[in-house]
Amino acid sequence: MYVIVAGGGKVGANVARSLLRLGHELTLIEQRADRFDRLEDEFEHQVQRGDATELYVLERAGIARPPDIVLALTGDDEDNMVICQIAKEKYDVPKVIARVNDPRNQAHFDLLGISPTVCATARIMALVEHEVPEHDLIHLLELHRENLEIVEVEIDRDSPSAGKRVEGLALPEGARLISVMRNGKAEIAVGATTLEAGDQVLAILEPGKEDELRRVLLRS
């Protein structure tokens, strides 16, 4: 497999190292001179210096072949978004994976159709939430290949969704309710299902949509 890795910080360099160990071919792109010098000692001709959002830099790295995957792993979310858009839409790269540095930018990645994304902060928060049982949204299952997760929430009296039908909820795009557990009995959630206080609801959603789902189900 041929991979272009944009960004040679800790994340990019470690990913590149791991890919090489697995026998893949790659080019790592790093803009900063000090970092590039260090990387060159290790990666030799497999690292190139330049701004990976510049078309000629990407072309020099072989984006027109095109690579099987482009990994946008810089520390700048705007750069990562632009790298992914150029890779996918100009050079028909079949797969891009983007790093999200600031979880508040997740919505922008979603808006621009950049997926999958990986956000360390969001992942850590998901794990923390998992460890805190009284937290209002519990992560039950991460479906990595599908880039989806299953969560559980409990509706209370103050929830804006209490007394509403599922079809009347403004659920975020990329989130669906699966089932409603009431008095120890679970039912599949359909449009006509009415949520009540005390219901335990399972939902499937794209990672990063937790806050939007929480707003709709638990507090306005």
Added chain:
Amino acid sequence: MKVLVIGCGRVGSSIALELQREGWDVVVVDENEDALSRLGDHWPGSFLVGHGMDVDLLRDAGIEDADAVVVATDGDNTNIVIGQVAQKRFDIQCVVVRVLDPARARFYAARGLSTVCPTSVAIETLIDAVRACEIPSAKAAG
């Protein structure tokens, strides 16, 4: 008519001042509070401190009822992303984005973003200026 100007450097501030003179209701956004001084001592429009990538700030700036958005921060990729957010998320018809890199400006222009590339304009102007020079014929031939 209402316009949001994101980025209040030399370019953004001049656009804001000119549009304000033309009667637009102008809201300026910049990360740096000091940028307000570029708008003179008596700026009658609004000025918000914050990052244009922040959707809450854009809402506070009134993007939802803006007629136009001008994006002119000093970062090409920041401008490109904010421009697309204004266009796709807030459905603003008139979005104008400054992109210094001609290659990226062309790529995003082809995808429906109204990009303006000062670098390309400068290149053309400079070439025209060279062509307009009257070179003595003996020298030109040599």
